[in-house]
Amino acid sequence: MELKHLETFLCVARHLHFTRAAEELGYVQSSVTAHVKALEAELGVPLFERLGRRVLLTEPGRELCGHARALLGHAEQTREAVRGAGDDPDQVRGTLRLAAPESLCAHHLPPVLRAVRERFPRLRLAFQPAGRGPLLDALAEGTIDAGFLQEEAVNEPGVRAERMLREPLRLIARAGHPLASAARVETADLAGETVLLLEAGCAQRIVIERELSRAGLRPPTVEFFSLEALRRCVSAGLGVGLAPAGSVAREAERGELVALRWVEEPVLDVFFVRRKGLSPTRAVRELGDLARTHWGTS
DSSP states (O other): OOHHHHHHHHHHHHHTOHHHHHHHHTOOHHHHHHHHHHHHHHHTSOOEEEETTEEEEOHHHHHHHHHHHHHHHHHHHHHHHHHTTTTOGGGOOSEEEEEEOHHHHHHTSHHHHHHHHHHOTTOEEEEEEOOHHHHHHHHHHTSOSEEEEEESOOOOTTEEEEEEEEEEEEEEEETTOTTTTOSOBOGGGGTTOOEEEEOTTOHHHHHHHHHHHHTTOOOOEEEESOHHHHHHHHHTTSOEEEEEHHHHHHHHHTTSEEEOOBTTOOEEEEEEEEETTSOOOHHHHHHHHHHHHHTTOO
């Protein structure tokens, strides 16, 4: 069982697309197809089900994901030990697969990812935006090496979670909103407002729905699957919403929206997460170190 075949399989499994996997790996598509077919022939089972242009993992394919990631992780640790990669960043190669929610992708992670790239010039970064559920699933399945989550707490079995950064949430409204000049905004003051929410399960949504419930409010709501869309619609006056402070700082400075002086002042933590019980590669270890340095928690 060749390691490059396993790496190709995991890339196709992540994208569910042969062409995108070929682009990421730098192969022609026929090579990706050949790698997968060779692996299927060796294992004696189909790993993907092809429905026209769509590609789905079969049950054996889903089972292989975790095992393949573990094998590749052990192989990378072996290469590091034999080559002495602990002393030479140029010897750290392979792919570091990461995931994080949209708000972190846009506002906190870029300098950290740049530092990783500068530290390990031969390491390939594969990054994907993902919310809590998909990210934790990908971590459990072994299709990512590590991730970052912005939550009140992360207590999932099998997950090692380290608090890295605290960030307040801001209750935001359009510029000129009647509550913008209030020195103190109670949750009850939102009666009659339309509340813009992110998708179910998102930490910001959990916080705002909890506070509305405590105040006995059931306002009209509009659901979004993008923080960017929510911010723009708040600015346009569609309603009020809750967002991480860093994600709305520029809009607030430009006067496109305002952060209300909400008495609740909720805070979320940014967590660095990886699989418990799996020894991290040097790239994963230093990713955590670089995040601590950039966020002032080292």
